[in-house]
Amino acid sequence: MGKIVIVPEEYEHQSNLEPKDVLEEEKEKPDFSLFYVFSMVMAIIFLFKLTDLQVVQSAKYQYLAEGNRIRSRDIFAPRGIIYDRNGQVLAQNIASFNLEIYPADLPKEKESxxxxxxxxxxxxxxNTPDIKERIEKEGLFSIEPIILKENLSRDEALYLKVKYHDVMGVEVAYRPSRQYQTTPGLSHFLGYIGKISEKELVEKPTYQMNSxxxxxxxxxxxEDILKGTNGKKQMEVDSKGYIQRVLADLPPKSGNNIYLGLDLDLQKETAFALEEMIKQLNVKNAVAIAMDPRDGSILTMVSLPSYDNNIFTQGLNPEEYQKLLNDPSKPLINRAIAGVYPAGSTVKPFIASAALQEKTISEKTTLDTSIGEIRIGEWVFPDWxxxxxxxxxxxIxxxxxxxxxxxxxxxxxxxGLGIERMDKYxxxxxxxxxxxxxxxxxxxxLIPSPEWKKKVKKESWYLGDSYHLAIGQGDFLATPLELLNAIWAVANGGELLKPHLIKYESDxxxxxxxxxxxxxxxxxxIEGNNLRIVREGMRQTVTEGSARQLVDLPASVAGKTGTAQFDKSDRTHAWFIGFxxxxxxEIAVxxxxxxxxxxHTAAVPVARKMFEKYFSKTSNSNKQD
Structure with missing residues (x-):
């Protein structure tokens, strides 16, 4: 028999719906499939990123986290020391203390x-406003120190060190400073150190703002020899900026020392003699240089007036610097290398060398000069x-x-030689x-020439111009070092050398x-025999001529005096060159x-003091040997 199935009422009710109504009801149901897909994708991305951060890049972020609690401090390297030829100190390092603040280590709270x-x-x-402006204009995240006060005395440094031992971001820092020998003339060639400028910082990227x-x-x-290599100290600090421990300590490496050919004792004697002479004559400016004609090393170099280069390492203010610049005696100028002057008769040994070399005269050539002058038309060229x-x-x-x-x-x-050959030699x-x-x-x-005169003076070259050049007058100009450089070529037999101050460096x-x-x-x-003739003439200057004050020195001297007119008045510069x-x-001056x-009245007495000092030292040295 068949089984009877009873249909629920709700289904019986639905069975009575029209097909169209069923479709509309289906459309009204929400579709969550896209949402499920999107959620799955986001979950996968999140898991991937989490894995990347925790596993792949964990070392990187650990390093960055360390950077937030590790501070580096540079340890400045002492500069190399500068010595004279006998090991006497000319420039050395001394302790210097600064009050410094590190913005990145300051508290983050404004009140603190x-x-x-x-x-x-x-x-x-x-003043507090000044402190705040100097520190915060660089940004509170700057790890570079801001120097609040320089060149603290040792007592002040100890006092402030106690006061700030527990203050975040504030330190009393030791930095090597420079101290120079104060003998006149040394500052012009030793020079000085100073804070790096913005321009220099661009040119030297390995330096720092406070270098x-x-x-x-x-x-x-x-600089590259003397500067050394800075050390570095890495410290771990806590969240408040206090040092917890030193992680690494790389000591600085001092710069190399340099030894000069200079003799400090001779420098002192030369400076003293020169100062006495300008005081006696009531003048302000003078120069004296000595060198060894065997190798070109400078034995002494004095330019007066001088200045104290220590003021630059002690924090020279703009007003003091401007005062130096505006000083009418120009103490910052090294006249030994930067002063240009008419040379007067000191040029004559070089003109004589040229004439002998060109064979316009010989050792035996004579000229009757008893007339005392040369007349060329209306022009008169007198002798003294x-x-x-x-x-x-x-x-000579x-x-x-x-x-x-x-x-x-x-x-x-x-x-005559004529201007072309004089210029050449x-x-x-x-x-x-x-x-x-x-x-x-x-x-x-300056060696004047017809081309130079036409260009600069808009004038032609005349015979009188050649006459004036041959006695070191007219437009001829030379630095003291140029003259000395030339005379030692006569002294050493014809080698023109490059002068130098440094002899060697050492660690x-x-x-x-x-x-x-x-x-x-x-x-x-110049042939050796021609230079011999010139040297004999310079020796006669001492034995018979204008430098007879030098005849009784323990060593035989050859030289040449010079008196050079330098303006339209009768004033003259006083010169001496010799060896x-x-x-x-062994020495040229x-x-x-x-x-x-x-x-002979102003320059020769100074030269005598220089020769006396040099040969007294060499004599004592020989006795000790």
């Missing part, structure tokens, strides 16, 4: 920072006295102007060009590094006293 600013004001006499570096002189030239019959050696010894007029432009039986002796000494700020002199253990031997610019441009011993030179009058 204000308390620190107020404490600094109370103990250091710096110090050489600004002038040897400190500038040999009547000399009579003269050869080249006597002309007595500074005979007429004889040298003849050498330069021609007169009677002597055919003066350049061979190193004039009209920087010597290349290891100092910045060197100037070059802190005394191990010698780079050495700086003599450098020959040119040689053999000793005459037979085998140049002395200039600006507006000092005649060479």
């Amino acid at each position: 920072r204000q308390e620190i600013y107020k404490k600094i004001e109370d103990t250091s006499k710096i 110090w570096l050489g600004k002038t002189g040897l400190e500038f030239i040999y 006295k009547r000399h009579g019959v003269t050869d080249v050696k006597k002309a 010894a007595e500074s005979n102007d007429i004889f040298f007029y003849a050498l330069g432009g021609g007169y009677e039986k002597i055919k 003066l350049q061979l002796f190193g004039f009209n060009k920087e010597t290349g000494i290891d100092l910045n700020g060197e100037e070059e002199g 802190q253990n005394g191990n010698i590094g780079k050495e700086f031997p003599k450098q020959i610019i040119r040689k053999d441009f 000793a011993p005459y037979e085998n030179p 140049v002395v200039l006293v600006e507006a000092g009058g005649e060479g």
Whole structure:
């Protein structure tokens, strides 16, 4: 029998719906399939990112987290020391203390920072607004120290160290500073160090905002040797910025020392003699240099007036610096290398060398100069006295102007060199060009020529111009170092050398590094026999001529005086150039006293003191040996 099925009422009711109504009811039901898919995708992305952060990049973020609690401090390297040839200190390091603040280590709360600013004001006499402006203009996240007060005394540094030992971000920092020997003249070539400028920071990216570096002189030239390598200390700090432990401590490496050819005792004696002379003559400016003609090393260099370079390491304010710049005596100028002057009769040994080399005269050539002047038409070229019959050696010894007029432009039986050949040989002796000494700020002199005169003065070249050049007057200009550079080429037999101050560098253990031997610019441009004749004439200057004050020294001296007119008045510069011993030179000197009058009265006495000091030292050294 068939089974009876009872249909529920709800289905019975649905069975009565029209097909259209069923479709509409189905459409009204919400579809969650897209939502489920989107949720699944987001979950997968989240899990992937979480895995990446926790596993793949965990080391990176751990490092960044460490950076938030690790602070680095630079330990500044002491600069190398500068010594003279005998090991006497010329520039050294001394302890210096600064009050510094590290913005990144200050409290994040404004009130806490204000308390620190107020404490600094109370103990250091710096106004709170100034402190806040200097610190916060750099940003509170800066890890570079801001120097609030420099060059603290040792007592003040100890006092502030106690006061700030528990203050976040404030330190009393030790930094090596520089101290220089104060003998006059040293500052011009030692130079000084100073804070790095914004321009220098761009040029030297390995330096920092608070770095110090050489600004002038040897400190500038040999910066890479002297500066050393900074150390670094890494410290772990807590959330409040207090140091918990030192993680790493890399000590600084001191810069290398440099040894000069300079003799400090000779420098002192030269400076004293020069100061006494300008005081006696009531003038202000003078120069004296000595060097060893065997290798070109500078033995002494004094330019007066001088200045104290220690003021630059102690924080020179703009007003004091401007006062130095505006000083009419120009103490910052190193006249030894940057002063250009008419050379007067000191040029005569080089004109004589040229005439002998070109064979316009010989050792036996004579000229009767008893007339006392040369007349060319309406022009008169006088001598300072009547000399009579003269050869080249006597002309050098007595500074005979007429004889040298003849050498330069021609007169009677002597055919002159002419301007082209005078220019040629003066350049061979190193004039009209920087010597290349290891100092910045060197100037070059001037050798006039027809082309130069036409261009600058809009005038033609005349015979009188050649006459004037042959006696070191007219437009001829030279630095004291150019003259000395030239005279040692006569003294050493014809080698024009590149002068230098440094002899060698060494590390802190005394191990010698780079050495700086003599450098020959040119040689053999004048035959040895011709230089012998000139040297004999310079020796006669001492035995019979204008430098007889030097005749009784323990070593034989050869030299040449000079008296150079420098303006339309009768004022003259006083010169002397010379060397000793005459037979085998060890020292060559140049002395200039600006507006000092005649060479034999102002320059020669200073040269005598220099020779006496040098040979007394060498004599004592020989006795000890």
